[in-house]
Amino acid sequence: MSWSEVAPMTDDDSGSGWSDGGAGPYPADVGAGAAAPDPAHPFQTEERDRYQRHDLIGAGGMGRVYAAWDRRLGREVALKTLSGRADDASLAARLARESWITARLEHPGIVPIYDAGHAADGGLFYSMRLIRGRSLAEAMAGADATTRLGLLRSCLAFCHAVAYAHDHGVVHRDLKPANLMVGEFGDSTVVDWGLAVCLDDTLAAGSSPGQPPEHAPPEPRLDLTRVGVGTPAYMSPEQAAGHAVGRAADVWALGAILYEVVVGRPLLSAASAAEAATLLGNDLELAPLQAPDVPPELAAIITKALRRDPGARYPDAGALSVDLAAFLDGRRVAAHAYGSLELLRRLVRAWRVPIGIGVVGVAVALTVFALTWRRVQSERQRAVVAERQTSAAMRDQQVTFAHALVGWATNAHDAGASPEAEVIAARALTLADSAEARGVLAAAYGRARPLAASRAEIPGCDDVLASSDEAALCGDAGRLRYLDRPSGRVRWTVDGAVREAAILADGSVAALRSTLGLWLLSGQDGALLVDVTAAVPDKGLQVGPARDRVAAYTAAGELALVDVATRRWWRVPRMCGGGATAALAFGRGSLLVACADGAVMQSDLVTGTSRQVARLPLGPASKGIAALAVDDHERRVALAGVEGTLTLVELATGTMIGPVPASDGSIARIRFLGDHLLVTPDQGAPALWDPAGAGHVMTLPGRARVEPGRTSAIEGVGPALWSWRLPSELPPWRFVASAGLSHAAVSADHRLLAVAGGDGAVTVWSRRDGRQLAHLVMGPGVVKRVAFSPDGRYLAAGSAGADGEVRVVETTGWTPAPFTGGRPTRRVFFRADGALVAFPYGDDVDVWLGPGPSRRVAAPRCLDATVAGDVLWLLTEDEQVVTWRDGVTTAVVARPGATTLAVSADGALLATVHAGHVALLELGTGAARILPQRSGQPLDVTISPDRRWVLAGTRSGTIDVWSTADGRHVAALRGHRQRSAAGVVAEGGRLLTSSWDGTVRTWDLGVLDRPAAALEDEAARTWQLSLDDVVELGPPPAAPARQGPP
Structure with a gap:
């Protein structure tokens, strides 16, 4: 079916909704020759029966x-x-x-x-x-406080429904728990509109706006002010007194309902309107809202809804729902005036860090400070003592606050919010040094970062929804405001909560309502140009690349397409046959939809003809398609799976890449940015992905988005406007293998990364773009070690187990090298002279000098071995450290209890792992240090090439870092979920660590000794985010932990 079969709707009739617009996507009539219905057919049932x-x-x-x-x-x-x-x-x-x-x-x-x-x-x-379920009154009856508070989400849904009615001029007038139904499957429904009134007659007037149906008896005018209309316990003061009522009366009723949900008893006990009026004439008993277990933001919402003056309440249920949703989502509530300590507590709750003791410490420290300051003012003679006490309190406060910030930074890092974590950790370091904060920063600097960032403040706006060079759209307090830039002057305001908005090519505004409805508004004065009343906010607003078309889903699962130039909208015929549409995206000249069965359909925006351009095979593990994107040239489409995967499809050839895991949960939206994708998950932080190779290359702040037509910059919205300019190359910071990893190696030119897998395979990637270059299967045994030759020509791997052996491949074509020999092997190394040395589980070693057979050379049995230049260092089974070269063994030092060793490149420092600690020995002077266990039992150790750091991989997955100069614990590198190796240090202090969780992660050791102030300045320049911004925006919802290897 072409689009021409669906009649467009004009401005005048679009507001009437879907059922009033032209022909629909289904045949309306049967042919003249169609058979008459069977008299026994159910449709022939008489009306009375x-x-x-x-x-x-x-x-x-x-x-x-x-x-x-x-x-x-x-x-x-x-x-x-x-x-x-x-x-x-x-x-x-x-x-x-x-x-x-x-x-x-x-x-x-x-x-x-x-x-x-x-x-x-x-x-x-x-x-x-027929609604199946129970009323809110029944749900609250006998329920404890926890159960009642669990009903707040249902209350938010009730507010949304009433907000929709308010937006259409209808006041319910009898809102009470008995008229609010909680369905069996979580659906929430407002019923019994028998006392509802229209503030105008546009909605209640039947089929023609402004005209009642024929023979309709008029509604008595008294009904707006009739004394006694409604349920006394939930009447507003003006309603009980018989005054005229408006939307604010329903707001009062919703506030009374929220009060009952929170407190556990009705606000009023009134049997009549007169009794209610008497009770409301006195001060309301709102003290229960001040109880310690009632969040102050929620108390502020209810208190504002219950203001005696209707003008002081929320103007309608939409504004109330905005604040209630903000509270439930952990965002700032407009009705509540936050103090500094409340902002601190809010940040604790938002980032969900168990730091109750720390927060109590801050409060105690602030109290001590305040008391001390009063003493200074009132007791001059004790000024010196008081000053000392104040200084001590301030120092304690600073340290305690630093500890709290470190906890928040770690939690943000664990949630994937890397930019926010960097800002918080950098601030923490300015207050007190912290190994955990340094670890968060080492992770942040190990990823690609913006080249430049900019920030623009919008005066008088707390929540920017969209912007252009000339204007900004502000969505706060249940209304949409159009502000001129840069003056901040409000050009126009429209009441109603808006979920998404966009400024279009001709300056008009598309606004997707938080309840139902898609508006096209004039940019000049906010006049309503098009109103698609049935559009739903669930799957968001789609804007065409040229900003000349917008689309949204309807409650019926259809698509509404708005043409900006003609100011008309169409119902788009179902492009998936009888199946459901899962996702849609605009191309330059077409609309693409992903169907629930995996088909990708493309429809020409001019002719309306549709064709299938791809099909995603949905296997047993697939849960369906969640999002769709098409690149600017309409050459590739990307599909996001509900289970968190990404698949890339070349439209010309049908070639598919993927699916690759991109999120631990469902993905809400994807957008192309050049060759990359901005992936916004339902749970977690937005991230930039290269689905063809590098995978996850950059994490963005929580409100990041891609504007149509952009190829090298990402926008951010919230309390301000941000823009981040990206570098031309975005190398990966994480590599994901198919099994747990025991070791990693980097080629001498730093281009290649090879890992040893627990599944008997060796995987090789390009570090520049993340492409997998080789996957070499060695056998069933665990690959213990991999090593590149100094000239980069060979890659060697040694595996354990009965069938273990040493294999060597040439890196030019990943073909076997002319190597023979080898046994089940513990360690393999290339010396500086190019010789390959393999240490087996037994006597002697195997040495290979190039094409041809290896030779066996005598060597002591060892627990571990490493190489420094042309010399191999062994930890023997009798706990001696010796050097070995071509059969000659030289004793160095005894290390009782040691299990693993590492030696600096110049042979001057020796590090060994013991039970519960790492020991560092300076061989020239004999000076020794014990580096105590910090993050779990150390398993592996290495010394950085510049001799500055000792690194130990632990059973917990954390990598501990100590300074070789003074033994300080400098950093705790957290990120791996299972046991990790100490890693290999590449160019510029880049550390690559492998883990049994199946990943290699990248860290930057250069931040470990940079001044805290410099790191804070750099975080501010890179992201243009302050600590206040992090509090305001809040964290992305935490993604669930992945079980086992990715």
Whole structure:
């Protein structure tokens, strides 16, 4: 089906919603020659016999609700009928008005109306979805505080539904726990709109805007101010007093409901409106909200909703839902005024670090400081003593705060938020030195970093949604504001919470509502140009590369396409046949969709013709497609799997790369940036990926995004505007193998990385772009060591086990070298002269000098061995350290209890691993140091080529680093999840460490002795983020831990 079969909608009729627009994507009529329906067909059921009434499930002052069976459609429904006489005109009008209002509120959180008419007994009714579940009142009955607080997410859903009604001019007027349904599957529905009123008649007026259906009795004008309308315990002061009510009355009711959820009892105990008015005339009892177990932000939300003056409350449920969502997501709440200590506590909660003792320490230190300062002011004669006490308190406070920051930085690093972790760790170091903070910074500097960053403040805006050179869109306090740049002058404001927004090619604004609806607004004055009322926010707003088209999903699972130039929108026919659409993306001249069955369809934006361009094979492990992206030239598409994988497809050839794991959970969105992809997961930080080779190359701050048409910069939005310019080359910082790793080696020119695998294979990558160059299977035994020859011509590997051996390959074609000999081997090395030496599990060693057979040379049995130049150093089974060359052994020193050794390149320093510690010995002077265990049992040790650092891999996966100058524990490099090797140091102090978790990670040792102030300045320049920004933006949701090798 082409798009031309779907009639476009004009500005005038687009606001009426999907059902009012032209022809749909399905045939509307059968041919003239079609057979007549069978008289026994269910559709022929008479109207009076259509509904078979069952049990009474609810009753109120106006009506009764029954469960019923719809014989025509074969489904269960709910029927609402009148409680009084069928000829009561007033009740009949109220029932009709309730059905009209509810039917026009098309929102997942508002019960849908199916039908209305006369029942077999002549009574009026309307039918609606039968909700299975229980009311909020039933859910709260007898529940403990923890269970009740678990209902806050449902309360947020209720707020969203009421916000949708408010946006359409409808006030419910009878919100209470009994009218809020919590479904069996987590769905939340607002019911019983019998007392609802329209603030204007545009919604309640039937099929034609402003005109009621024929013979519709008018709604009495008194209904807006009638005393007693509603439930007394949830009435606002103006409602109880009989004054005119608006959206703020529903806000009060929602506040009273939240109060009951939090406190466990109703705000008011009133049996009548008069009693409620009397109680509301006195001061409200809100003291329970100040209890220690009630978060102050939540208390502030409820308090604002319960302000006596309607103008001081939230203006509508949309604004209330924005603050409630911010609280539930750990973001700042607009209703709450944060003090400095509260910001500190909020940061602790946001980064989820168990530092209760540290925070208490900060509070104690601040208290001591305050008391001391008062003493200085009031007791001049004791000034010297007080000054000393103050200085000590400030020092304690500084150290305690530094410890807290280190905990936050470590938690951010573990969550994958590398930029935020760098900012926090750098600040921590300015307060007190920390091995953990240095480790976080070594990880951050081991990754690709922006070449430059810029930041622009938008005055008067706390949450920037989108920007251009001339304007910015601000979405805060439940409204959308258009601000001129750089003055910050507000050009226009539109009420309503907005989830996403974009400034388009002609200056107009696309805004995707937080509840339902997609708006196209004039950039000049905010006038509504197009309103797609059924658009849902779940899968986001899609903007075309030229910013001339936008698209969004609808509640029916269809696509709405808006043409910016013509200001018209279309329903896009289902491009997946009868199947569901999983994701969509704009190309230059087409729209691409990924279908639930793995097909990728491309539809021409001019002709509307569609064709399949690729198909992703969905295996048993696949959970479906979550996101889709197409590059600027429409040559490649990328698909993200629900399970967190990425697949790249060449459209011309159908060639696929992947799937490769990119996230531990589902991916929310992907965007091309040149040859790379910005991957935004549901849980975790945004990251830049090279799916064709390097994999994960850079982590970005939490609100990063790619603007259409950009190829070398990434934008960031939040309390300010950011831009990060990327380098032309983005090398990988992490390499992922198929099994656990025991060792890694780097070629002499630093271009190649080889790893020894626990699955009997050797894997080789290019360090520049991450391409896998070779995967060499040696056999079933664990590969213990790999080594490159000094000239880079050969790669050698030694494996253990009964079938273990030594193999040598040429690096030009990864073909076997003319090497013979070898046994199950513990260590392999190339000496500086190019000779290969292999230490087996037994006597003697195997030496290979080039093409031809190896020769066996006498050597003592050893526990470990290493090489320094042309000399091999052995740790023998009798715990002696000796040197060995061509059969000549020279004793050096005894090291009782040692299990592993390392020697500096000049042979001057010796490090050995013992039970619980690492020992460092200066061989020339005999000076020795014990480097105590810090992060677990050390297993492996190495000394950096510049002799500055000793590094030990541990059973926990952390790599500890000590200074050779004074033995200080300088850094704890955390990141590996299982036992790790000490690593190999490459050019420029780059450390590469391998682990049994199947990864190689890159660290920068250059940061270990840089001044703290310089690191803080560099973090600020690189990311243009301050510590306040980190608090404001909050962390990305923590990704779940991966089990076993990636």
